[in-house]
Amino acid sequence: MEYEPVIGIEIHVELKTKSKMFSSAPCTFGEAPNSQTVPFDLAMPGTMPVVNQEAVIYGIKICSAMHMNIARTLYFDRKNYFYPDLPKGYQITQQFHPIGTKGYVELVIDGKTIKVGVDNAHLEEDTAKQVHLSDVSLLNFNRCGTPLLEIVSDPDMHTGQEAMKYVETIREIVTYLGCSDGKMENGSMRCDINISLRPKGSTTLGTKSECKNLNTIANIGSAVDYEIKRQTEILESGGSVDQETRRWDEALKRTVLMRKKTNAIDYKYFREPNIVPIDLDEGFIYDAVHSMNKLPNQYRVEFRQLGLTDYQIEELLSDREFVLVFEDCIKLGVKSPEILWNFLMVEILGYLNKNEQTLQDLKFSRDALVSLVNIVHAGKINSRQAKEVLAIMLEEGADPVKIIKDKGLEQVSDTGAIENFVDEVLACNAQSIADYQKGKDRALGYLVGQVLKASHGKANPTLAKELILKKIRPCGSNK
Amino acid sequence: MIKVTKEVIDLCAENLLFKLNPGQTDLIYEEFNTIMAQIDFLKGIKGVDDAEPMTFPYSEHQRFLRQDKPIKPVKAELELSNSHSRIGNQIKLPKVVGNKNDEMDE
Numbered sequence: 001m002e003y004e005p006v007i008g009i010e011i012h013v014e015l016k017t018k019s020k021m022f023s024s025a026p027c028t029f030g031e032a033p034n035s036q037t038v039p040f041d042l043a044m045p046g047t048m049p050v051v052n053q054e055a056v057i058y059g060i061k062i063c064s065a066m067h068m069n070i071a072r073t074l075y076f077d078r079k080n081y082f083y084p085d086l087p088k089g090y091q092i093t094q095q096f097h098p099i100g101t102k103g104y105v106e107l108v109i110d111g112k113t114i115k116v117g118v119d120n121a122h123l124e125e126d127t128a129k130q131v132h133l134s135d136v137s138l139l140n141f142n143r144c145g146t147p148l149l150e151i152v153s154d155p156d157m158h159t160g161q162e163a164m165k166y167v168e169t170i171r172e173i174v175t176y177l178g179c180s181d182g183k184m185e186n187g188s189m190r191c192d193i194n195i196s197l198r199p200k201g202s203t204t205l206g207t208k209s210e211c212k213n214l215n216t217i218a219n220i221g222s223a224v225d226y227e228i229k230r231q232t233e234i235l236e237s238g239g240s241v242d243q244e245t246r247r248w249d250e251a252l253k254r255t256v257l258m259r260k261k262t263n264a265i266d267y268k269y270f271r272e273p274n275i276v277p278i279d280l281d282e283g284f285i286y287d288a289v290h291s292m293n294k295l296p297n298q299y300r301v302e303f304r305q306l307g308l309t310d311y312q313i314e315e316l317l318s319d320r321e322f323v324l325v326f327e328d329c330i331k332l333g334v335k336s337p338e339i340l341w342n343f344l345m346v347e348i349l350g351y352l353n354k355n356e357q358t359l360q361d362l363k364f365s366r367d368a369l370v371s372l373v374n375i376v377h378a379g380k381i382n383s384r385q386a387k388e389v390l391a392i393m394l395e396e397g398a399d400p401v402k403i404i405k406d407k408g409l410e411q412v413s414d415t416g417a418i419e420n421f422v423d424e425v426l427a428c429n430a431q432s433i434a435d436y437q438k439g440k441d442r443a444l445g446y447l448v449g450q451v452l453k454a455s456h457g458k459a460n461p462t463l464a465k466e467l468i469l470k471k472i473r474p475c476g477s478n479k
Numbered sequence: 480m481i482k483v484t485k486e487v488i489d490l491c492a493e494n495l496l497f498k499l500n501p502g503q504t505d506l507i508y509e510e511f512n513t514i515m516a517q518i519d520f521l522k523g524i525k526g527v528d529d530a531e532p533m534t535f536p537y538s539e540h541q542r543f544l545r546q547d548k549p550i551k552p553v554k555a556e557l558e559l560s561n562s563h564s565r566i567g568n569q570i571k572l573p574k575v576v577g578n579k580n581d582e583m584d585e
Contacts, residue, residue: 019549026549033568035555042558045495054547073540084572131569138569141558271534276541 003197003235005228006205007163008155011170012148013180014126014188015058020145021125022049022092022275027147029186033140041145043087048274051076055147056099056280058179059123060288062149063100065173065295066118071099073279074123076272081265084139085127093150094122095269105173106297107165116166117154124148149179155194155205160224164217167191171217172296176320184215191220195227197235206231206241211255213247223248226255299323306330306337315345321359322349325366332370336377343373343390351394363397372400379460385409413460415467418451421459422467425450433472444468483511496561 017027023040040047056074063070075097078090100121107114126146131138151170157163171189174180182189196208209231211223226248231241246255296317303313316322322344326337334340352358372393376386381404389403404410412418425447426433435443444465451464481487485508492499499507521527555568562570 018547019545024545024548024550025552032555034558034570035568036552037558038550038552042553042561045497050543050545052547053544056544130572132574135574136566137572137574138566139572140569270532273534276535276539278544279540279542281542 001236002200003232004200004202005158005224005231006155006196006198006208007157007159007224008194008208009153009157009163009166010192010194011151011153011167012126012190013062013151013170013174013182015055015147015149016178016180017052017054017058017147019052019054021052021055021123021147023047023145024050025145028142029188031142033138033142036142037144041087041141043089049076049092049272051275051278052147055123057288058147058177059099059121059149060280060285061177061292062151062174062179063103063121064289064292065177066100066103066105066121066151068100068103068118068121070285070289071097071101071280072282072285073097073277074099075277076123076275077269078272079267079269081267084137085130086144087128087141091125091127092272092275093124096271098122099149105166105169107162107169109161109165114162116156116162119152119154121149121151124150155196160221160228163193163224164221167220168217172317176295177293184217187215190215193220193224193227195224195231196241197228197231207243209241209243209255210245210261211248212245212258219248219250222253223255226253230255299327303337308337308341312338312341312345316341325359325369328366329370329373332366333374334370335374339376339386340369340373343369343386347387347390348394351391362394364393364399368393368399375400375404379411379413379462380404381409381411382457382461385411385457408458410458411460412455412458413463415463418455418459418463419467421451421454422464422471424454426468426471436472447472483508483515 015021019025020027020041023038025038025041026036028036038047040049051074060070075094076092077095079093079095080090082089098120101119103118103121104115105118107116124147126143126148128139128141128144131140153166157166167189171182171184174189175182180188184190191214193211193214194208195211196206198204198206209227211227214220214223227246234241243261245258245261247258248254249256299317300313303316304310308316316326326340326344329340330337348359348362352361355361372386372389375381376383381389385404388407389400389409392398392403392407393400429447429450432443432446436447447468448461448465451459451468452461455464485504488504488507488511489499492504559565559568559570564571
């Protein structure tokens with residue numbers, strides 16, 4: 001029997017607010033343990049939750065980017081459970097009235113666009129962080145209360161590749177909106193993946209396994225592919241899939257059992273009585289939606305119109321900071337988006353990575369970068385010289401025009417001056433001329449190289465080639 | 480149902496890490512009696528068990544959202560003073576079976 005995998009994904013996105021979801025404790029990462037709380041986070045008597053406006057704005061923006069219906073009134077609920085990671089004994093969440101409902105995201109895979117439904121997105125608070133050692137557990141409350149937006153997809157995906165693309169798309173959305181840093185390795189975006197199989201053509205869902213501990217996009221693809229294979233083998237051998245929670249073991253490259261799920265846990269949800277329903281003004285929602293940053297799909301269209309290839313676009317989109325620099329340079333009148341892309345994504349990115357720096361550390365302005373690109377585009381210096389200039393700009397931050405002048409790098413585009421070099425070279429290379437005339441094209445390249453050498457790299461190579469051809473091209477040849 | 484006595488009130492206060500003076504205990508005891516009398520009255524109403532519980536006594540909405548401005552957190556030393564034992568700045572707990580931490584976000 002042929003089986004169809006069905007995949008649904010829940011993503012917890014940590015929102016990049018300055019303070020927590022329901023308290024004014026700072027939201028930080030990497031501070032000393034148990035140093036970032038206020039009494040509410042520790043469930044001290046008499047403390048009350050107060051909803052963070054910025055978290056709501058971020059929630060609205062993300063939901064809007066996923067084409068969701070936005071709630072006009074916020075309701076919160078208690079999810080009751082007893083465990084040390086939440087001292088109140090319950091998590092405040094939006095079980096019954098999520099901030100966003102019924103939307104979708106579009107994934108482009110191998111040139112085809114598919115829609116994945118998003119059932120709901122709800123605001124809630126994160127728990128304390130626990131570290132389980134061999135004999136004890138350690139508890140750190142710094143994370144307790146950090147705002148989360150849980151995004152629940154519809155079971156619309158069927159392959160590991162689709163699952164990866166979905167998570168990548170959500171990460172792009174939340175990072176481009178500036179609502180989260182989306183760092184899976186730091187836990188600011190955490191995914192739980194539900195995978196089940198059903199006979200092809202059936203509409204009934206099979207028994208699912210839930211997979212956790214997926215801290216990279218690549219792991220998501222691997223875990224889904226592994227689970228599909230594992231469940232297929234069980235079903236084909238006549239067995240049945242158990243409902244269980246599994247985790248991805250990076251070392252073993254397989255999912256391993258965490259626990260079997262026999263009964264659903266009863267969290268005894270009820271309305272959070274300490275938060276009176278909050279009505280959101282239409283103006284408030286409008287402002288949130290209309291202050292959204294540009295999304296990757298909008299950039300894709302624009303960059304394609306500028307002539308970038310799909311590869312170049314995806315490379316650029318992988319870091320929003322580079323996109324912003326690229327966009328600024330375009331606005332400043334850069335003449336060649338392609339040369340700009342090369343400088344940014346090859347020379348500058350390579351330099352920053354090597355020196356463990358970011359774009360904020362650049363010593364030159366966007367104007368200077370635009371100036372350099374336009375100088376290269378105008379043929380005033382060649383690409384080798386441009387790299388030399390850029391290297392100096394990266395180290396010293398000087399103006400490209402001044403560097404070119406100081407170093408005497410400006411190309412000679414004066415026909416008369418180049419012609420002198422050409423004549424000099426042709427006089428000494430009769431054999432190469434003969435070779436070219438016999439059809440050996442490489443001889444022409446050699447002659448152009450000799451002209452560049454004679455001019456100390458300053459001769460405009462295109463012009464040099466034209467002049468050489470004019471002088472050595474056999475009569476009647478159009479070559 | 481447990482009978483709310485002054486001893487029960489004092490014990491609850493102690494469990495919540497604060498102390499009541501005798502006047503406060505008397506006041507709470509008095510208020511509890513009023514509440515319990517009200518509950519006894521409600522219990523006497525026919526069909527009350529079939530009614531859906533209400534979160535708020537009447538429909539109330541608000542528009543207030545807190546500005547995202549962090550305040551100075553509690554010092555780690557003070558936060559940790561309530562912990563029974565610790566390793567460095569982390570609270571030490573007996574190991575619990577399984578990793579419930581993963582489960583909470585279901």
